[in-house]
Amino acid sequence: MRPHAIEDWHKVMVSGDVSKLPELLHEDAVFHSPVVHTPQTGKAKAMMYLSAATTVFEDAQFTYTREIIGKDLAMLEFTSVVEGIEINGVDIITWDKNGKITDFKVMVRPVKAVNKLWEKMGEMLELQKSA
Numbered sequence: 001m002r003p004h005a006i007e008d009w010h011k012v013m014v015s016g017d018v019s020k021l022p023e024l025l026h027e028d029a030v031f032h033s034p035v036v037h038t039p040q041t042g043k044a045k046a047m048m049y050l051s052a053a054t055t056v057f058e059d060a061q062f063t064y065t066r067e068i069i070g071k072d073l074a075m076l077e078f079t080s081v082v083e084g085i086e087i088n089g090v091d092i093i094t095w096d097k098n099g100k101i102t103d104f105k106v107m108v109r110p111v112k113a114v115n116k117l118w119e120k121m122g123e124m125l126e127l128q129k130s131a
Contacts, residue, residue: 005095006067006074016058018051025050025101032105034089035118046104052124053106056082056117072096082120087113 002010008024011017022043030039031046040049057080066077073094080087089108095101108114 002067002069003072003074003095004099005101006069006076006093008099009093009101010064012050012054013057013062013064016054018047018054021047021050026096029101030103032103033121034106034108034114035121046101048125049121050104052121055124056120082113082116085113085116087117089113 005024008020012020012024025043025046027043028041029043029046030041031049032039033049040046062078062080064076064078068075073092076091076093078087078089078091080089087108088110089106092103092105092107093101094103108117
């Protein structure tokens with residue numbers, strides 16, 4: 001059985017309903033982007049990046065292909081295709097004793113996939129700023 005943090009994260013990705021993110025994230029959550037050099041600290045920033053990522057992957061054949069789950073840490077491998085670019089990546093998620101996500105790191109390969117995500121995430125984050 002998956003921990004609640006991971007089960008709830010899967011529900012967000014399947015549904016695209018980012019309104020559940022505030023319930024999932026710890027106030028001091030840290031998000032590590034594959035295209036931003038510094039960690040993004042705090043619930044608001046983590047929500048901003050995860051919401052943008054959810055939108056980028058919404059119609060992109062996003063699938064989790066493997067999971068390694070421990071007591072308070074999970075690694076979820078995913079594949080996707082964004083504008084013809086095949087993406088392979090890993091989400092590394094840590095949560096606290098209350099099931100709140102405290103750390104979310106995304107690693108992506110190959111380099112042209114990183115470049116495509118940088119482009120698409122930039123577009124989504126700009127849209128969020130102007131909304």
